[in-house]
Amino acid sequence: MHIAYLTNQYPHVRHTFIRREIVALENLGVQVSRFSIRDSGGDAVDPADKAEKEKTTALLAAGKGKLLTVGIKTFFKSPLRFLKALTMATKYGRRSDRGVFRHWYYLAEACLLREELQKLGCDHLHVHFATNPAVVAQLCEVLGGPKYSITVHGPEEWDRPEAISLKEKYEGAAFVVSVSDFGRCQVYRWTNLEFWPRVHVVRCGVDEAYLNEAPKPVPDTNRLVLVAGLTEQKGHLMLIQALQKVNEAGQAFEMVFVGDGHLRPILEREVQTRGLSGKITFAGWQSNSQVREHLAKSRALIMPSFAENLPVAMMEALSVGRPVLGTYIAGVPELVENGVTGWVVPAGNIDLTAAAIIKILQTPVANLSEMGKSGAEKVARMHDARVEAAKMKELFSRVLSDQK
Template sequence: MQLAYLVNQYPAVSHSFVRREILAIEALGHSVSRFSIRAPQRDLPDARDRQEALKTATILSGNSAGLAAAAIQRLLRHPRRVLTAFRQTRSAPGRAGLVRRIAYVAEGIWLGRELERAGVQHLHAHFGTNPAAVARVAHLVSGISYSFTVHGPDEFDEPAHIDLPGKIADASFVVAISDYGRSQLCRWSKLADWHKIVVVRCGLDIDQFDQFAAENENERDLDLCTIARLAPQKGLPILIEALGSLARAGRRPNLTIIGDGPLRDELEAQARNHGVADQVRFLGARDGATVTEVLTRSKIMVLPSFAEGLPVVIMEAYACGTPVATTAIAGIPELVDRSCGWLIPPGSAEALAAAITAGLDSSIAQRQQLSAVGQARVRDLHDVRKNAKQLVGHVEAALQ
């Protein structure tokens, strides 16, 4: 099949799961054209992402004249289709919302034209926000079928505002990455559309991670690690607070944080205020090899999120043989339970400190047993090759 993918920003440090999915689909013999609404992230640390950037067409890249020309041409040839797309595209009220709405339509028209030129049979978008809006317009003006993957939590924060029900109604199928995610999509769609909502979990290249998994637990010289965007939804201030509580009790585990974001300065200041700055290393955004190295050197991966879909980093931690302490929210309990880690209520620094203490007090054999259960689950549920076949099967069914 000739397929296309659309992402709001691709490639990007946080979108490695999209890259793995695309490459797995191509390994099955299909062709995938890559499209990104915004330009790829600058200074990509991973060479694989830099290679993907060379294969990706950007819609908004000094292309305003091209977008306008494509929109006018399509409006003259197929005015009814364009007007339908405009009516069915939602955005915020007011002048700014109108401008955004017009932009979505223009982007979708341009994309639809490019899909036609490339002979694309089906378009798949990642995220139910603006990529799904643009994909929907491309479908309405070109007739090319589309689907999209919803990760959460952003799509579930304002489902009516982004017209999630309408996007689901017009799509051939919609992918949730967890059973929890499917339940939320069902909640915000018509009963008649529930059959379109399927679960295809995010996947890893299992064989690649197997070679990094530490065989000797004694070699783990790091206590804790966190791999996350430094944003409010990740709950990292709770982790710093928990470290401060442990320090006052005379326990000072080290923590390595990989990731960047708007809270970095505040988190660094918070670590100083709690007297744990010397325990916390902020490494910023790093490539996949560094993430894997830190995971395999850490005794526990900690993720105190307030809102999630189902974090890929949890899968990566288990693939590296590292047990996880995280919050019992969204799709996380579908992968993590007491047999492979520590689940805590979100927002509780006290519960997180207790989980960290329990994890670090566990014997090597106990942590190995926990990680072995997690590894088995990841191999069963999150092998990108299996999941790519599953996704391709849904596309084939949609094209019949």
């Protein structure tokens, strides 16, 4: 079994769950070839991601000349298939805010991908994210490439379903995987009933580095941590406002933001303006081992997202025995149980977020350790990368068996 994986950017510091899935599949005897639309490996922090860069083919790295050449070659070799793919790309482009020309570019990428997959003898193409990689995968199949499948993460895919031709991508796939029960229902919303049996839940997982180490007791510290890119939907700005209320209530705390992004200058100014300098630290992107160390040294993970599916950082925090403060959105309540593995508050409610943080800081560490232990047990049951990869292998096997 030879499976190709395609994402928009791989490896990527925020997509460790894809690497874990690929590595787990290879440990199960599946041959996996890595492809990405663009090269992002230069920003890799973790040694494992740096190693993945060497195994990954970035389609755009081939250059415009190569893409044009392979496109022309494909047209003369299979004109009918090419014209069908061109019609599809044009149709999608007219709906999209990215336009027709960009979708013709996706067609050129699909031509190159089909050629590469044929050389490697890949049996199936799997895509993470139903955005532009799914367009390339679908066009690749129309051009004569292998069947494709999609893992849907959200929430971006669900923000503009008609504009990115989500229904056509879903229903053109051999199967669609969601990483949460909530996500599966979002796929149901945009597919016909007869397609529903082809929609499955395969959760993102954590690897042996988290699963093989028993959760440690919560340290007697007032340090809290948030692991996420510095983007609007992760809720950093509202968290800073909530932390100001915590500070005004006279509750001591230390917050570490692990991650980076375009909002960093704005957030740094906000911290200074609200008199929280010295209490909130920006750590930037960290390696897997560094993230685990930040979590181990913390009292809890604070995750105030208002647009999400199910953050992998929550799984990682619970795996090391740290309770989580999350929000009542998407798949979060599937993992974070109020009063059992952590707390959940309404997204965007600054007062309730501040009150929950004060409660975390005032709860005895023995109680927090029990919550963390319950969370670690739940992650081991639901988010073992090895178990979830076995589910993916079974889905691939079914598709390949049906093709015989």
